Amino acid sequence: MEKIKQAKLEDKIMTIVFYIVAGxxxxxxxxxxxxxxxxxxxxxxxxMFTFTSKGVLNQLxxxxxxxxxxxxxxxPLGIGAGIxxxxxxxxxxxxxxxxxxxxxxxSLPSIVVGLFGYLAFILMTGMKWNLxxxxxAVSILCLPLITTTTFDAVRALPDYYRYGSMGLGATKWQTTxxxxxxxxxxxIVTGIILAAGRGFGEAAALLYTSGMSTDINWSNWNITSPxxxxxxxxxxxTLSLHIWASFTEATAANAKDIANLSSAxxxxxxxxxxxxxRIISKRIDERAGGGK
Amino acid sequence: xxxxxxxxFKIQDLNLFYNSFQALKSxxxxxxxxxxxxxxxxxxxxxxxxxxxxxxxNDLVEGTKVEGSILMDGIDLYREMDAILLRRRVGMVFxxxxxxxxxxxxxVAYGPRIQGIKKKIELDDIVxxxxxxxxxxxxxxxxxxxxxxxxxxGQQQRxxxxxxxxxxxxxxxxxxxxxxxxxISTTKIEDLIIKLKEHYTIIIVTHNMQQAAxxxxxxxxxxxxxxxxxxxxxxxxxxxxxxxTEDYITGRFG
Numbered sequence: 001m002e003k004i005k006q007a008k009l010e011d012k013i014m015t016i017v018f019y020i021v022a023g024x025x026x027x028x029x030x031x032x033x034x035x036x037x038x039x040x041x042x043x044x045x046x047x048m049f050t051f052t053s054k055g056v057l058n059q060l061x062x063x064x065x066x067x068x069x070x071x072x073x074x075x076p077l078g079i080g081a082g083i084x085x086x087x088x089x090x091x092x093x094x095x096x097x098x099x100x101x102x103x104x105x106x107s108l109p110s111i112v113v114g115l116f117g118y119l120a121f122i123l124m125t126g127m128k129w130n131l132x133x134x135x136x137a138v139s140i141l142c143l144p145l146i147t148t149t150t151f152d153a154v155r156a157l158p159d160y161y162r163y164g165s166m167g168l169g170a171t172k173w174q175t176t177x178x179x180x181x182x183x184x185x186x187x188i189v190t191g192i193i194l195a196a197g198r199g200f201g202e203a204a205a206l207l208y209t210s211g212m213s214t215d216i217n218w219s220n221w222n223i224t225s226p227x228x229x230x231x232x233x234x235x236x237x238t239l240s241l242h243i244w245a246s247f248t249e250a251t252a253a254n255a256k257d258i259a260n261l262s263s264a265x266x267x268x269x270x271x272x273x274x275x276x277x278r279i280i281s282k283r284i285d286e287r288a289g290g291g292k
Numbered sequence: 293x294x295x296x297x298x299x300x301f302k303i304q305d306l307n308l309f310y311n312s313f314q315a316l317k318s319x320x321x322x323x324x325x326x327x328x329x330x331x332x333x334x335x336x337x338x339x340x341x342x343x344x345x346x347x348x349x350n351d352l353v354e355g356t357k358v359e360g361s362i363l364m365d366g367i368d369l370y371r372e373m374d375a376i377l378l379r380r381r382v383g384m385v386f387x388x389x390x391x392x393x394x395x396x397x398x399x400v401a402y403g404p405r406i407q408g409i410k411k412k413i414e415l416d417d418i419v420x421x422x423x424x425x426x427x428x429x430x431x432x433x434x435x436x437x438x439x440x441x442x443x444x445x446g447q448q449q450r451x452x453x454x455x456x457x458x459x460x461x462x463x464x465x466x467x468x469x470x471x472x473x474x475x476i477s478t479t480k481i482e483d484l485i486i487k488l489k490e491h492y493t494i495i496i497v498t499h500n501m502q503q504a505a506x507x508x509x510x511x512x513x514x515x516x517x518x519x520x521x522x523x524x525x526x527x528x529x530x531x532x533x534x535x536x537t538e539d540y541i542t543g544r545f546g
């Protein structure tokens with residue numbers, strides 16, 4: 001009886017400990033987020049909320065545009081590679097090697113990726129800094145994340161889904177496309193969110209690729225013009241680069257305020273992106289009838 | 293073909309290897325149309341392996357090698373037939389109820405859809421017919437668009453039977469379909485199996501000898517990869533010819 005009492009006591013204590021740890025992190029997060037956001041907006045002037053060289057909205061647009069471009073590149077590749085490794089690749093030396101390579105890629109320092117991007121996408125192509133090169137560099141960082149989360153998600157599905165589908169005369173691709181992918185969509189989406197988060201926050205990989213200037217004319221919609229907002233082959237400074245540049249290189253008197261506001265906006269952007277994607281993924285899941 | 297026309301499967305000298313392990317040894321069995329054949333035997337005796345050769349689900353296991361022949365309506369399954377097409381004619385119900393994480397409707401419509409049926413009216417019709425055939429329409433007709441994962445285990449298994457019926461197979465293979473279910477659900481599924489016999493050839497693997505005795509016309513007893521005895525269920529249980537069969541059904545081992 002003593003043993004049971006002791007076990008129950010331990011159980012209670014551990015429950016409380018876990019609640020405290022969770023609560024601590026929640027509070028930390030809230031304090032941190034509200035500090036950044038309040039500080040950011042308290043020093044803001046109306047001039048900063050403009051699409052000009054003094055404002056930060058151009059950088060905000062560049063950030064979103066760059067992340068979208070890099071997701072457009074890395075999602076099909078990453079999800080495809082993850083599915084290939086999980087379902088199609090024969091287990092053996094080659095597959096193992098590929099997996100080790102991907103893991104290594106995911107721990108590559110971003111400044112190295114940045115330099116590689118500079119070499120491959122700027123020097124070798126002979127172009128100036130451009131958003132697309134930045135998106136490619138960020139894709140290198142996103143790819144392993146999306147690949148591994150997709151791989152883990154597909155691998156974790158029970159075999160009886162596969163047998164159930166194949167047993168009805170479905171081909172391997174039909175099984176993968178109609179049963180396996182929809183079944184692990186929420187987890188794949190998590191991978192995409194993580195990858196996007198990497199893109200939103202990335203600075204080092206973009207220093208020598210997307211460049212640290214931005215010059216957009218919002219009335220110019222000729223996509224081939226270097227001033228057109230949608231032209232991916234123009235220099236495009238993102239918010240995180242802007243924070244760095246404002247702190248280190250800017251000469252404006254209120255550079256610090258600009259950096260603070262950029263941080264706040266970046267934080268809100270990431271938060272809104274996560275929430276939106278979660279809602280969309282839940283909708284898809286419900287429409288497919290995957291929820292209970 | 294004469295009197296062989298009533299035979300659905302003719303299995304001749306079937307050997308099956310998982311790498312170097314021989315799971316089936318020279319199996320010779322003839323399975324008749326519109327009959328229920330049950331496969332019994334202790335764990336690891338090869339009965340499930342044998343079942344899976346009939347729709348070539350064993351192809352999915354790496355390192356499987358099959359020798360000998362299985363003729364379905366006189367055609368060799370392994371040499372003259374495509375595995376995908378075969379599985380549309382020989383459906384399978386698994387031990388663990390395995391509905392997809394989709395709605396009830398989408399589960400049943402899955403098979404017809406992958407065969408290219410897209411018209412809503414046609415699919416509606418198939419879904420209703422299949423669920424009725426599986427005796428679960430009344431329970432599910434108001435929740436067709438809710439997730440199948442919210443159903444009870446017994447309902448899920450009958451849904452899986454409906455899903456199999458939706459592709460209009462000729463044969464239904466069942467791999468211990470009630471071993472994960474409670475007694476009431478088990479009775480419902482047994483009743484269903486007997487009802488389905490009218491239109492389908494059914495082969496069922498079971499751990500439960502009473503179940504074999506209750507539902508099946510013929511029974512095969514497997515031991516260590518061998519089909520030791522095969523015959524009319526009543527005779528096999530009352531007057532087994534082989535000593536090993538007798539030992540097993542009287543509970544001396546297994």
